[in-house]
Amino acid sequence: xxxxxxxxxxxxxxxxxxxxxxxxxxxxxxxxxxxxxxxxxxxxxxxxxxxxxxxxxxxxxxxxxxxxxxxxxxxxxxxxxxxxxxxxxxxxxxxxxxxxxxxxxxxxxxxxxxxxxxxxxxxxxxxxxxxxxxxxxxxxxxxxxxxxxxxxxxxxxxxxxxxxxxxxxxxxxxxxxxxxxxxxxxxxxxxxxxxxxxxxxxxxxxxxxxxxxxxxxxxxxxxxxxxxxxxxxxxxxxxxxxxxxxxxxxxxxxxxxxxxxxxxxxxxxxxxxxxxxxxxxxxxxxx
Amino acid sequence: xxxxxxxxxxxxxxxxxxxxxxxxxxxxxxxxxxxxxxxxxxxxxxxxxxxxxxxxxxxxxxxxxxxxxxxxxxxxxxxxxxxxxxxxxxxxxxxxxxxxxxxxxxxxxxxxxxxxxxxxxxxxxxxxxxxxxxxxxxxxxxxxxxxxxxxxxxxxxxxxxxxxxxxxxxxxxxxxxxxxxxxxxxxxxxxxxxxxxxxxxxxxxxxxxxxxxxxxxxxxxxxxxxxxxxxxxxxxxxxxxxxxxxxxxxxxxxxxxxxxxxxxxxxxxxxxxxxxxxxxxxxxxxx
Numbered sequence: 001x002x003x004x005x006x007x008x009x010x011x012x013x014x015x016x017x018x019x020x021x022x023x024x025x026x027x028x029x030x031x032x033x034x035x036x037x038x039x040x041x042x043x044x045x046x047x048x049x050x051x052x053x054x055x056x057x058x059x060x061x062x063x064x065x066x067x068x069x070x071x072x073x074x075x076x077x078x079x080x081x082x083x084x085x086x087x088x089x090x091x092x093x094x095x096x097x098x099x100x101x102x103x104x105x106x107x108x109x110x111x112x113x114x115x116x117x118x119x120x121x122x123x124x125x126x127x128x129x130x131x132x133x134x135x136x137x138x139x140x141x142x143x144x145x146x147x148x149x150x151x152x153x154x155x156x157x158x159x160x161x162x163x164x165x166x167x168x169x170x171x172x173x174x175x176x177x178x179x180x181x182x183x184x185x186x187x188x189x190x191x192x193x194x195x196x197x198x199x200x201x202x203x204x205x206x207x208x209x210x211x212x213x214x215x216x217x218x219x220x221x222x223x224x225x226x227x228x229x230x231x232x233x234x235x236x237x238x239x240x241x242x243x244x245x246x247x248x249x250x251x252x253x254x255x256x257x258x259x260x261x262x263x264x265x266x267x268x269x270x271x272x273x274x275x276x277x278x279x280x281x282x283x284x285x286x287x
Numbered sequence: 288x289x290x291x292x293x294x295x296x297x298x299x300x301x302x303x304x305x306x307x308x309x310x311x312x313x314x315x316x317x318x319x320x321x322x323x324x325x326x327x328x329x330x331x332x333x334x335x336x337x338x339x340x341x342x343x344x345x346x347x348x349x350x351x352x353x354x355x356x357x358x359x360x361x362x363x364x365x366x367x368x369x370x371x372x373x374x375x376x377x378x379x380x381x382x383x384x385x386x387x388x389x390x391x392x393x394x395x396x397x398x399x400x401x402x403x404x405x406x407x408x409x410x411x412x413x414x415x416x417x418x419x420x421x422x423x424x425x426x427x428x429x430x431x432x433x434x435x436x437x438x439x440x441x442x443x444x445x446x447x448x449x450x451x452x453x454x455x456x457x458x459x460x461x462x463x464x465x466x467x468x469x470x471x472x473x474x475x476x477x478x479x480x481x482x483x484x485x486x487x488x489x490x491x492x493x494x495x496x497x498x499x500x501x502x503x504x505x506x507x508x509x510x511x512x513x514x515x516x517x518x519x520x521x522x523x524x525x526x527x528x529x530x531x532x533x534x535x536x537x538x539x540x541x542x543x544x545x546x547x548x549x550x551x552x553x554x555x556x557x558x559x560x561x562x563x564x565x566x567x568x569x570x571x572x573x574x
Contacts, residue, residue, distance in 0.1 A: 007452065016303050103446035103534075104397020105416070110390050129392070130451075137452040159390035164417075165294065165424040247390075 001083040003090045006097055007138050013089060014052065016140055022049035026141030026168070028132065031055035032072040032186035033081045036176040040145040041085040043173050052139050053082050054091040056098060061127030067269060072189050091139070098134060107133060109156050112248045116152045116261050117272065120238055125156050132157060136168055144168045149175040149183050151259055151274045155246035175273075177203065183273045190269035194234070199271060201232030202264055206275045209242065209260045213279065218242035218252065221260065229264055238263035238270060245276050254279060288370040290377045293384055294425050300376060301339065303427055309336035313428030313455070315419065318342035319359040319473035320368045323463040327432040328372040330460050339426050340369050341378040343385060348414030354556060359476050378426070385421060394420060396443050399535045403439045403548050404559065407525055412443050419444060423455055431455045436462040436470050438546055438561045442533035462560070464490065470560045477556035481521070486558060488519030489551055493562045496529065496547045500566065505529035505539065508547070516551055525550035525557060532563050541566060 025044030029037050044051045062068035082090050107129040118125055146154045158170050176184045181203040205228035209221045225240040244252045245259040261274035312331030316324050331338045349355035369377050394416040405412055433441045445457050463471045468490040492515035496508045512527040531539045532546040548561040
């Protein structure tokens with residue numbers, strides 16, 4: 001595995017003129033790797049000749065008062081895990097390398113960003129689109145891999161790629177969970193022992209909601225999920241919603257997929273989870 | 288010359304995997320070609336193996352009440368001129384081909400778009416960045432050619448390419464003028480005979496301003512240019528400004544280039560022109 005820290009090195013190694021037709025699979029991450037990230041690498045290795053992972057805690061997608069400083073980091077451990085998983089090139093740029101200049105151009109997502117995490121994290125998805133357009137242009141990947149845990153991010157990225165003809169294919173990869181159902185997340189280390197024991201209640205609430213689809217109205221399912229989380233955890237529900245997927249609208253027609261999605265604030269961190277499913281049956285599409 | 292109307296044909300002909308290392312020079316236009324466009328083609332031919340021109344009157348960059356409908360079009364004549372100039376591929380997509388979907392994601396320019404044309408054409412440069420990001424991703428050019436007549440557009444595009452690592456090099460090409468000094472523009476055909484005879488007064492006003500640089504303050508130069516145009520033409524001055532280039536700020540330091548730029552409204556159309564020069568001497572850099 002080659003560790004790269006500058007754009008120039010990326011170009012030297014991976015410019016399309018030097019690739020000899022080999023395909024690149026790209027796994028953008030913020031590091032503190034867990035099995036969710038490694039499942040992205042595993043899928044990328046299946047599909048491509050070369051796997052590039054980036055590790056960059058992107059300041060542009062954290063708001064004031066959010067956990068940019070507290071976001072967990074362990075580059076040494078990440079390098080060992082990435083190497084073991086078969087990453088060929090690990091790109092770990094500094095903030096200065098990523099953002100040496102700023103002429104003030106912004107990429108604003110549309111209505112998809114007004115709900116769920118976008119409602120309580122203004123500017124978050126601007127920062128996500130900014131760093132991804134840069135990373136896509138730097139790495140020029142044939143395929144890019146995203147976890148379905150960040151379902152809203154994935155929906156917005158798919159729209160960006162579709163509407164602006166970005167030259168990478170977006171591949172959805174199912175959420176990886178702990179044995180008790182908690183979605184793997186770098187932020188899980190910031191839970192206290194008690195919070196960690198309660199946190200599987202988030203996924204249980206989503207499964208509870210899932211069983212109500214087709215029987216109860218969306219607002220009733222949402223209310224039931226909030227009640228479930230409030231009873232089972234000490235966390236504060238940021239949102240619990242049922243929307244169409246991937247357009248994230250309240251208008252759900254019979255043919256659309258739907259997403260049940262929650263965000264819950266604990267003392268030091270905020271966790272998200274979701275289930276994406278067809279409205280036709282109760283089979284989850286996300287796993 | 289091959290005429291192409293769909294993105295799929297573009298990919299078939301020009302995908303980087305099928306290029307065998309041949310370089311592509313790209314000339315995006317809105318058609319109704321004149322010598323200014325042909326000078327872009329000529330420069331692109333010098334630098335590249337293949338020249339791609341696009342002709343697309345981009346609705347996204349026209350505001351309500353602007354001249355989208357009146358913008359002159361003559362595809363047959365354009366095809367003959369492009370072929371004669373040596374264009375290899377002419378891309379003439381429909382609006383439906385360019386914008387089949389719209390998830391509401393917008394690209395907003397920064398402060399560079401708050402002055403000059405941006406001040407009186409809100410949303411104009413959003414539309415320019417939108418269509419260019421799409422075209423760059425469709426054509427994947429090594430180099431892209433832009434005329435210095437649209438100096439603000441050029442400055443914003445250079446910032447976009449720099450800050451977002453777009454994979455094309457932007458090449459500046461000097462403004463081409465009629466023998467009487469009027470900048471070549473597709474919009475010149477929408478001038479009445481009298482207006483056409485007055486219109487060279489715009490460039491004369493800029494030259495008048497140019498002679499004052501280093502002697503008078505920017506606001507005095509601006510005032511003099513407005514007076515000059517008001518006396519010499521029946522047009523209405525939209526703006527006449529002296530700014531730093533390419534950051535388009537009022538703060539002009541000794542090392543920066545400056546732009547003298549005007550926009551003048553005539554009965555049926557609005558013309559723009561500029562001179563870009565060093566503050567160190569009175570040599571125009573634009574030509």
